[in-house]
Amino acid sequence: MSFGIVIGPRVRKSPFYEATVAAGVQSFTIYNHMYLPISYGDPAAEYQRLTEGVSLWDVAAQRQVEVRGPDAERLVRRLTPRELKRVEAGRCFYVPMCDHDGVLINDPVLLVLAEDRYWLSIADGDMLFWVQAVAREGGYDVEVCEPDVSPLAIQGPKAADVMRDLFGGWVDEIKPFRFREARLNGMPLVISRTGWSKQGGYELFLQDSTRGLELWERLFDAGRPYGIGPGAPNYVERVESALLSYRADTDEDTDPLEAGLERFVNLERDDDFIGKQALKRRAQNPTRKLQGVVLDGSPIGPNQHPWPLSLDGERVGEVRAAAYSPRLERNLGLAMLSLAAGKSDREMDADSETGPRKAWVTPLPFIGG
Amino acid sequence: MSFGIVIGPRVRKSPFYEATVAAGVQSFTIYNHMYLPISYGDPAAEYQRLTEGVSLWDVAAQRQVEVRGPDAERLVRRLTPRELKRVEAGRCFYVPMCDHDGVLINDPVLLVLAEDRYWLSIADGDMLFWVQAVAREGGYDVEVCEPDVSPLAIQGPKAADVMRDLFGGWVDEIKPFRFREARLNGMPLVISRTGWSKQGGYELFLQDSTRGLELWERLFDAGRPYGIGPGAPNYVERVESALLSYRADTDEDTDPLEAGLERFVNLERDDDFIGKQALKRRAQNPTRKLQGVVLDGSPIGPNQHPWPLSLDGERVGEVRAAAYSPRLERNLGLAMLSLAAGKSDREMDADSETGPRKAWVTPLPFIGG
Numbered sequence: 120m121s122f123g124i125v126i127g128p129r130v131r132k133s134p135f136y137e138a139t140v141a142a143g144v145q146s147f148t149i150y151n152h153m154y155l156p157i158s159y160g161d162p163a164a165e166y167q168r169l170t171e172g173v174s175l176w177d178v179a180a181q182r183q184v185e186v187r188g189p190d191a192e193r194l195v196r197r198l199t200p201r202e203l204k205r206v207e208a209g210r211c212f213y214v215p216m217c218d219h220d221g222v223l224i225n226d227p228v229l230l231v232l233a234e235d236r237y238w239l240s241i242a243d244g245d246m247l248f249w250v251q252a253v254a255r256e257g258g259y260d261v262e263v264c265e266p267d268v269s270p271l272a273i274q275g276p277k278a279a280d281v282m283r284d285l286f287g288g289w290v291d292e293i294k295p296f297r298f299r300e301a302r303l304n305g306m307p308l309v310i311s312r313t314g315w316s317k318q319g320g321y322e323l324f325l326q327d328s329t330r331g332l333e334l335w336e337r338l339f340d341a342g343r344p345y346g347i348g349p350g351a352p353n354y355v356e357r358v359e360s361a362l363l364s365y366r367a368d369t370d371e372d373t374d375p376l377e378a379g380l381e382r383f384v385n386l387e388r389d390d391d392f393i394g395k396q397a398l399k400r401r402a403q404n405p406t407r408k409l410q411g412v413v414l415d416g417s418p419i420g421p422n423q424h425p426w427p428l429s430l431d432g433e434r435v436g437e438v439r440a441a442a443y444s445p446r447l448e449r450n451l452g453l454a455m456l457s458l459a460a461g462k463s464d465r466e467m468d469a470d471s472e473t474g475p476r477k478a479w480v481t482p483l484p485f486i487g488g
Numbered sequence: 489m490s491f492g493i494v495i496g497p498r499v500r501k502s503p504f505y506e507a508t509v510a511a512g513v514q515s516f517t518i519y520n521h522m523y524l525p526i527s528y529g530d531p532a533a534e535y536q537r538l539t540e541g542v543s544l545w546d547v548a549a550q551r552q553v554e555v556r557g558p559d560a561e562r563l564v565r566r567l568t569p570r571e572l573k574r575v576e577a578g579r580c581f582y583v584p585m586c587d588h589d590g591v592l593i594n595d596p597v598l599l600v601l602a603e604d605r606y607w608l609s610i611a612d613g614d615m616l617f618w619v620q621a622v623a624r625e626g627g628y629d630v631e632v633c634e635p636d637v638s639p640l641a642i643q644g645p646k647a648a649d650v651m652r653d654l655f656g657g658w659v660d661e662i663k664p665f666r667f668r669e670a671r672l673n674g675m676p677l678v679i680s681r682t683g684w685s686k687q688g689g690y691e692l693f694l695q696d697s698t699r700g701l702e703l704w705e706r707l708f709d710a711g712r713p714y715g716i717g718p719g720a721p722n723y724v725e726r727v728e729s730a731l732l733s734y735r736a737d738t739d740e741d742t743d744p745l746e747a748g749l750e751r752f753v754n755l756e757r758d759d760d761f762i763g764k765q766a767l768k769r770r771a772q773n774p775t776r777k778l779q780g781v782v783l784d785g786s787p788i789g790p791n792q793h794p795w796p797l798s799l800d801g802e803r804v805g806e807v808r809a810a811a812y813s814p815r816l817e818r819n820l821g822l823a824m825l826s827l828a829a830g831k832s833d834r835e836m837d838a839d840s841e842t843g844p845r846k847a848w849v850t851p852l853p854f855i856g857g
Contacts, residue, residue, distance in 0.1 A: 123515035124493035125526045126792045127723070128808055129612070129736035130517065146492035148499065149518035152612070152735060157494045219624040224617060243498070243521070245614035248593060252621030255588040265740065354496070366521060367498035371634065423495045439497055 130154055133179035134269045134331025138339075142349040150180035150243045156351045165350045166445060169318050173277035173342055174350030175335070178315070178322070179269035183238040184227075184246050186254070188261035191235045194254055197392050198239075199229075200375060202385040208233050211296040211313055215375040215383050216246070217394030221401050223375050224249065226365050228313055230298060230324075238324075240270065242365040253393070267328050268309075273338060274320035277345040282321055285341040286310070290321070303337060306330050315352050317360035317487050354421045355442045358451050361411065361484035368409055368439045368453050374401050377455065379409045379483070407436060410461045411483040414450040414469055416476045418443035427470045428454055428478060435460035438469050438478065444485065451485050452478065499523055502548035503638045503700025507708075511718040519549035519612045525720045534719045535814060538687050542646035542711055543719030544704070547684070547691070548638035552607040553596075553615050555623070557630035560604045563623055566761050567608075568598075569744060571754040577602050580665040580682055584744040584752050585615070586763030590770050592744050593618065595734050597682055599667060599693075607693075609639065611734040622762070636697050637678075642707060643689035646714040651690055654710040655679070659690070672706060675699050684721050686729035686856050723790045724811045727820050730780065730853035737778055737808045737822050743770050746824065748778045748852070776805060779830045780852040783819040783838055785845045787812035796839045797823055797847060804829035807838050807847065813854065820854050821847065 124147050126132075131153045133139070145160040156177050159165060168174040186194055196203060199214035212229045225246050227239040239246060251263045273281060282290045286301065290310065293299055298311035309324035325334050339347060357364060363378055375384050376398070386399050412428075425437040436456035444451050452469070460467065460480075467478045493516050495501075500522045502508070514529040525546050528534060537543040555563055565572060568583035581598045594615050596608040608615060620632045642650060651659045655670065659679065662668055667680035678693035694703050708716060726733060732747055744753050745767070755768050781797075794806040805825035813820050821838070829836065829849075836847045 120509065122493050122495070122513065123527075124491050125515050125517045126491070127517070127736065128791055128793050129733060132793055140489065144491065146494050148494050148496070158492075218617070218620055245617060248587070248614060248618040249621050251587055252618050253625055256622055256625035364498060367496065422497055424497050424501055 124149075124154075126154070133177050134325065134328040135177040135179055135271060135335050138332050138335035139177050139349065144349070151182045151241065153180040153182075155180040156349070158351060159349045162355075163445070164348070166353060166355055168346070168348050169275050169316060169350055169353050169356055170446070171276065173273060173275040173281055173345050173347045175338055175342065175347055176272040176274060176350050176352065177335075178272045178352065179331070181240055181242075181270050183240055183266055183268045183324070184250050185236070185238055185264050185266045186250060186261050187236045188259075189235060190259040190261050191237055194250075194259045194261055195229065195237050196390060198250065198253070200384040200386070200392050200394060200398060202388050206231055206234070209297055209299065211298060211311055213383060214239070215378075215380050217375065217398065219394055219397060221374045221394040221397030222371070223365065223369055223373050223378055223380075226363060226380070230309065230311065238266075238268070244365070267326060269325045269328055269331060270322045271325060271334060271338065272314045272320060272322045273342070274314045274316045274350070275318045278320035280345055281338065281342040281347060285337065293321075303334070306334055315362060316356055317362065318356065354440070355444060358440055358442045358453060359444050359446065359484070359486040361453065364440065368455070370455070373455070374398060376402055376405060377408055405458060407455055407457050408461050409439070410454050410456045411481045411485060412438060412452040412454045412467070412478040413481050414438070414441060414452055414471070414476045414478045416450065417473070419450045419471070423472055426472070428456065428460070428467050430460050430463065430465060430467045435467065438471075441471070447485060450476075454478070456480070493518075493523075495523070502546050503694065503697040504546040504548055504640060504704050507701050507704035508546050508718065513718070520551045520610065522549040522551075524549040525718070527720060528718045531724075532814070533717070535722060535724055537715070537717050538644050538685060538719055538722050538725055539815070540645065542642060542644040542650055542714050542716045544707055544711065544716055545641040545643060545719050545721065546704075547641045547721065548700070550609055550611075550639050551616075552609055552635055552637045552693070553619050554605070554607055554633050554635045555619060555630050556605045557628075558604060559628040559630050560606055563619075563628045563630055564598065564606050565759060567619065567622070569753040569755070569761050569763060569767060571757050575600055575603070578666055578668065580667060580680055582752060583608070584747075584749050586744065586767065588762055588766060590743045590763040590766030591740070592734065592738055592742050592747055592749075595732060595749070599678065599680065607635075607637070613734070636695060638694045638697055638700060639691045640694060640703060640707065641683045641689060641691045642711070643683045643685045643719070644687045647689035649714055650707065650711040650716060654706065662690075672703070675703055684731060685725055686731065687725065723809070724813060727809055727811045727822060728813050728815065728853070728855040730822065733809065737824070739824070742824070743767060745771055745774060746777055774827060776824055776826050777830050778808070779823050779825045780850045780854055781807060781821040781823045781836070781847040782850050783807070783810060783821055783840070783845045783847045785819065786842070788819045788840070788842075792841055795841070797825065797829070797836050799829050799832065799834060799836045804836065807840075810840070816854060819845075823847070825849070
């Protein structure tokens with residue numbers, strides 16, 4: 120059963136939209152009120168390009184919330200449970216964000232543009248409203264806006280080759296989670312060594328939405344010798360790599376500790392952050408955690424919705440995301456599980472869309488780490 | 489060119505989802521992180537059912553933000569530029585909401601459940617984050633949450649017949665923008681005389697997501713004698729009726745005065761509301777307004793994105809939404825126009841997806857009013 124998506128003015132098109140259509144995009148989701156390409160019709164080829172070659176992704180839907188002004192650093196620190204050290208221009212930080220009850224409400228990458236200017240490069244959710252409300256109601260001396268910035272991601276083991284050919288050897292000097300500002304034929308870019316895969320690569324934050332097609336073409340041309348092709352954030356690869364997908368792996372009450380983000384949470388920080396007291400309470404009485412599971416049966420097409428998991432007939436959690444791994448030749452799942460079930464090596468029962476399956480806990484990530 | 493939509497766990501399914509699939513849903517959009525049916529494959533029949541018969545809509549994506557507690561009324565008043573009079577249980581109010589810069593950030597319907605308990609029934613946008621941040625940072629003594637409430641809409645001139653047969657004659661006593669609480673076979677409902685059409689009807693707010701299919705079936709069965717069929721918020725009818733579609737008709741900087749919502753804005757209110765000072769400044773120097781236009785040429789399929797409008801070669805605004813009206817047998821558009829162009833009766837040029845078209849300003853709404 121497959122369904123169409125309506126293209127209309129309520130949802131924004133990316134600056135790369137026409138290029139993705141020309142490249143044969145077949146399906147979309149909607150993310151931050153924009154169309155986000157998901158498939159070009161050949162999942163096996165897209166997976167292979169990402170894991171063995173190089174892949175170009177329209178991720179303009181990953182919007183930026185810009186925070187600028189004298190109180191910008193203080194506000195940014197308050198927005199995340201992570202303790203940020205060496206906040207210097209050119210650095211990126213993965214910064215989970217919580218509400219006042221300690222619930223995870225987004226997991227952006229923070230780009231430090233200057234000591235008084237930051238971008239939160241956000242997952243799906245209106246953090247613009249959240250940050251504006253906190254800033255204005257809290258009396259912070261900052262401006263908060265969504266700037267004209269549209270990321271294009273180049274991912275895969277050959278991404279560095281393409282980037283070197285196009286920009287020069289200096290791109291090799293960009294370390295992971297660092298960025299540099301650059302121009303390409305006058306197009307203003309921030310180039311970061313980041314991306315929503317574990318296959319290596321870069322994100323190019325285009326600061327001029329009128330030039331999306333040009334940037335896409337330049338990258339595509341440079342990538343041709345390396346067999347570049349279109350792609351998208353890849354469900355299978357990200358499950359294998361256990362890269363968190365906010366809203367897929369988490370529900371309306373998940374905190375960052377449950378989501379496995381404890382290394383980005385410092386409850387002993389001297390300064391306050393939103394959700395600190397609530398997270399301390401939650402940390403004292405944890406009940407569940409995101410875990411890896413393997414599932415038996417025929418290869419799993421990505422799941423449509425979470426699958427209930429039970430142990431001895433008792434509900435112990437759910438498989439939030441499931442996919443078949445071509446590299447491991449197994450069905451993998453990310454499951455939110457009770458702590459007891461997560462520590463058990465016993466067989467659980469998953470109620471999948473294609474019938475019952477057996478499931479077993481296994482360490483994360485499935486590949487890499 | 490048509491595209492598929494990916495069904496996955498990042499986006500929630502409605503409690504009515506399986507019923508819409510059984511009823512033949514063909515395409516969706518995503519709205520408040522949920523799948524929202526848009527078409528069942530026969531636009532002409534769906535339009536006719538809505539305007540002449542009765543139509544059943546899964547609008548569970550219209551989420552509720554519940555505000556409850558001693559400061560709830562004070563907070564709700566602060567969230568909207570509308571001055572609320574006679575805030576009594578059982579009443580609904582259309583309440584545009586602004587940010588601190590006076591920009592429209594949502595246009596919910598407020599349901600007064602009790603003097604200390606409210607639902608904001610929201611358009612597409614994370615008002616949960618906005619309201620939580622304002623409440624918690626502002627020190628309001630309230631709880632803010634998204635309750636388990638999923639609206640199903642029954643719309644069209646025969647909707648009242650169906651509702652009367654199913655619930656009894658008392659539903660006729662519900663006046664426009666009023667609601668009553670009721671049960672149907674034990675299902676807890678709020679039944680309001682509201683809906684996102686001008687064809688009359690009700691919204692049933694189901695407070696138990698496990699019983700969506702049962703509610704859908706009960707309504708469908710009761711509607712059979714009246715020729716009920718599935719439908720969805722209707723682009724053509726809402727353009728004819730000039731019902732505002734937040735994000736379609738508005739951009740990132742639209743204020744409620746520009747959007748034609750001046751009767752829901754009281755800048756002379758004694759009490760403060762978010763955006764009041766900014767709106768006062770904007771009101772002193774207005775630059776543009778949402779206007780009706782008619783367009784020449786062949787019948788318009790709903791537009792994919794806004795179309796630039798120019799007058800004597802100069803850009804004067806854009807057609808945000810356009811559709812062909814079967815009842816008026818004309819192409820209609822809602823256009824954000826400079827005040828000068830909006831007052832002109834001269835011919836403008838629209839750059840539509842199907843080539844250039846002529847456009848003329850005309851009063852709103854096109855039908856009804």
